[in-house]
Amino acid sequence: MILAPDRTPLTRDFFDRPVLEVAPDLLGRVLVRDSDDGPIEVRLTEVEAYAGEADPGSHAYRGRTPRNDVMFGPPGHMYVYFTYGMWHCMNLVTGPEGEASAVLLRAGEITVGAELARTRRLSARNDKELAKGPARLATALAVDRSLDGADLCGDPASPFRLLAGTPVEADQVSEGPRTGVGGEGSVHPWRFWTANDPTVSPYRAHVPRRRRT
Template structure:
C-alpha cells in the first residue's frame, strides 16, 4: 500500500540547524508555492549547501550586502537572487541567525499544479524537466525577487512553504561537488555539498566549474 506524503509543515527548528544537516534532509520534502491559480508542489530531489562566512562559494562569504541581507536573518526564510541577467534561484536560509548559511534548491519533481507549471515553463520538453535545475524550478513556480525574505514557516496559504513529505532514504542520497562552483583548490572537490536522490530523473546534470572569461556574468 502506498503511503501518502506527510502534509505537516516543517517548522523553524528544522531549519535552525547546520546547513550540512539541513541540505540532505530536504530531499523528498514537498515545496509548496501558493499562486492565484492554485498551489504548485514540488518534491525536492537535488540541493546544494552554502556555508556563509566559511564558504568562498557563498554569496555571504564577504559579508552582508543589500542583496544577501536575508541570509543573515532568522532561519526558515527564502533568499531569492537574480543571476546572469535573466534567471532567479531559490534558497532556504538555515543555521543560526547572522551566520548566513543556506540551501539552494536545484531540482525537483512537480507533483501538483502541473498545468500551472507547464504554463510557466512552456519550453519544457516533458514534465520531469519542468523543475530540472535551479532556474527552471524557480520559473516553474513563478518565483522571483518579490518573494525574497518570505517566511516559509508561516503556514496557511503563505506564498511559500515546505511540507514534511516523504524524506528520501539515506541509502539513496548521494553527494559530490557543487555545480559550477570552484571552491578551495579550484575544482570544488573540497566542498562536496551537492546532494541528490540517486536515479531520480528530475535531477539536473552536473557541470564542473569553468573559469570565468572576461566580460561574462558572475554567479
C-alpha cells in the same frame, strides 16, 4: 507498502540546525507555492549547501550586502537572488540568525500544478524538465526577488510552506561537488540529490568566463 506523503508543515526547528544536516534532509520534502494562478507543489530531489561566511562558494563570503541580507537573518526564510541577467534561484536559510547559511533548491518533481508549470516552462521537452535546475525551478514556481525573505514557518500570508513529505532514506542520498562552483568552494561534496531520480539536473563543472573579444 508506500506511505502517502506527510502533509504536516515543517516548523522553524527544522531549519534551525547546521546546514549540512538540513540539506540532505530536504530531499523528498514538499515545497508548496501558492499564487493567484493556483497552487504548485514540488518534491525536492536536488539541493546544495552554502555554509556561512567562511564558504568561498557562498554569496555571503564577502560579508553582508543588500542582496544577501536575508541569508544573515533567521532560519526558515526564502533567499531569492537574480543571476546571469535572466534568472532567479531559491534558497532556504538555515542555522541561527547571523550565520548566513542556506540551501540552494536545485531541482524537483512537480507533484501538483504541472499544467500551470508547463505554461511557465514552454521550453521544457518533457515534465521531468519542468524543475530540472535551480532557475527552471524558480521559473516553474514564478519566483522572483519580490519573494526574497518570505517566511515558510507560521506566516499565514506567506505563499510558501514546506511539508514533511516522504524524506529520502540515507542510503538513497547521493552527494558530490557543487555545480558551477570552482576553486576552494568545490572541494566539499555539498551537493545532495536523490539517487536515480530522473528530475536531478546534469552536473556542470565550473567554467571561468572568457571576456568578449
